Amino acid sequence: MSILVTGGAGYIGSHTVVQLLEEGHEVVVLDNLCNGSREALHRVETIFGKAVGFIEGDVRDRALLDRLFAGHAIEAVIHFAGLKAVGESVEQPLAYYDANVHGSLVLCQAMAAAGVYKLVFSSSATVYGPDAPVPYMETMPRGSTSNPYGSSKAMVEQLLTDLCRADARWSVALLRYFNPIGAHPSGQIGEDPQGIPNNLMPFIAQVAVGRRPELAIFGDDYPTEDGTCVRDYLHVMDLADGHVASLASLEESGVHIYNLGTGQGVSVLEMVTTFERVSGQRVPYRIDPRREGDLAAFWADASKAERELGWRAERGLEAMLRDTWHWQRNNPAGYQQS
Numbered sequence: 001m002s003i004l005v006t007g008g009a010g011y012i013g014s015h016t017v018v019q020l021l022e023e024g025h026e027v028v029v030l031d032n033l034c035n036g037s038r039e040a041l042h043r044v045e046t047i048f049g050k051a052v053g054f055i056e057g058d059v060r061d062r063a064l065l066d067r068l069f070a071g072h073a074i075e076a077v078i079h080f081a082g083l084k085a086v087g088e089s090v091e092q093p094l095a096y097y098d099a100n101v102h103g104s105l106v107l108c109q110a111m112a113a114a115g116v117y118k119l120v121f122s123s124s125a126t127v128y129g130p131d132a133p134v135p136y137m138e139t140m141p142r143g144s145t146s147n148p149y150g151s152s153k154a155m156v157e158q159l160l161t162d163l164c165r166a167d168a169r170w171s172v173a174l175l176r177y178f179n180p181i182g183a184h185p186s187g188q189i190g191e192d193p194q195g196i197p198n199n200l201m202p203f204i205a206q207v208a209v210g211r212r213p214e215l216a217i218f219g220d221d222y223p224t225e226d227g228t229c230v231r232d233y234l235h236v237m238d239l240a241d242g243h244v245a246s247l248a249s250l251e252e253s254g255v256h257i258y259n260l261g262t263g264q265g266v267s268v269l270e271m272v273t274t275f276e277r278v279s280g281q282r283v284p285y286r287i288d289p290r291r292e293g294d295l296a297a298f299w300a301d302a303s304k305a306e307r308e309l310g311w312r313a314e315r316g317l318e319a320m321l322r323d324t325w326h327w328q329r330n331n332p333a334g335y336q337q338s
């Protein structure tokens with residue numbers, strides 16, 4: 001298939017591009033590089049040994065999209081492009097709704113004008129909201145969202161659902177990711193957050209490599225086994241494979257929702273101790289108060305993706321942490337150093 005990957009120079013996008021190429025798909029990447037890196041795509045080219053089509057530009061630029069669809073015989077779009085920092089979304093809601101909701105809207109308009117009706121969308125487990133019982137299942141309704149980032153994902157899910165209801169030519173996969181971590185086993189590409197990492201895994205990795213003195217664990221008084229929060233971490237390579245597998249669902253019109261997780265919960269403390277064992281590095285930490293908005297524990301019921309797509313997360317926690325460390329040790333300053 002010939003696939004447009006928006007946001008393909010970012011963390012999940014770059015890993016997915018590798019797996020799409022491995023499966024023989026043709027790929028064109030559109031990315032405005034606001035949080036992605038051209039270097040990531042150069043390294044994808046090194047891993048795969050072939051050039052990747054890249055267009056620097058914004059998903060909200062309708063004229064650019066029209067030219068892109070006119071110039072490439074695109075059959076499907078995988079839409080990663082967007083902003084993803086929860087805290088920042090609270091401070092800058094307009095920027096988040098603009099990039100995430102307006103961006104998706106313009107993309108769909110351009111797709112329809114070009115006669116392209118197959119779309120895979122990066123959604124998030126956050127759309128289940130704070131009151132859903134675990135494990136989360138796709139049959140559960142979307143819950144309330146507590147920040148503009150989460151609301152933008154829920155809005156785009158609704159937009160795409162309405163679109164499919166109105167026009168049977170559309171087929172859309174809503175992929176609800178749990179907590180992606182890890183890196184390509186080559187150590188060439190990985191997660192490279194700008195500034196202070198918001199997420200646990202890159203923070204641990206930066207402490208281990210000496211970029212930060214210690215990890216702050218946000219709360220150890222949750223009603224979990226060791227008191228720290230529990231999440232469903234999955235390897236970014238498994239997530240990438242999930243995108244490739246989800247393309248099959250687009251053969252049938254309508255909305256197809258899949259949780260992409262392992263189905264296993266892991267606590268913050270387990271993450272730290274397992275990382276230390278796998279990497280041989282010490283990760284000093286202190287206990288801080290709870291972070292506002294955090295839920296105690298959630299994980300996926302990922303059985304629908306296995307049943308319908310034949311996809312299952314194959315890589316275990318040690319592989320996730322080993323590959324994270326391999327990437328971080330080889331690239332202590334991320335992509336910047338090269």
Ligand code: NAD
Nearest residue numbers: 007009010011012032033034035036058059081082122124
């Ligand atoms: P990322 O920031 O590494 O990648 C996003 C890419 O999109 C970046 O390369 C950025 O430059 C690009 N981009 C942003 N706005 C754009 C625009 N308007 N036009 C063109 N390009 C634009 O993030 P990621 O972790 O790879 O996440 C990819 C997608 O998955 C996002 O939509 C995110 O919300 C979603 N998601 C991520 C997680 C996670 O934990 N990483 C979890 C659930 C969902």
Ligand code: WQD
Nearest residue numbers: 086124126198199200201203216217218229231268291294
């Ligand atoms: C994991 C656990 C923290 C950092 C977020 C978004 C979610 C999704 C994935 C996009 C929590 C604890 C963290 C630190 C810590 N993104 N932690 N110290 O919050 O589950 O999900 O990313 O869709 O929408 O909300 O992931 O990695 O931030 O946190 O103790 O420095 O690690 O409290 O329990 P989260 P996370």
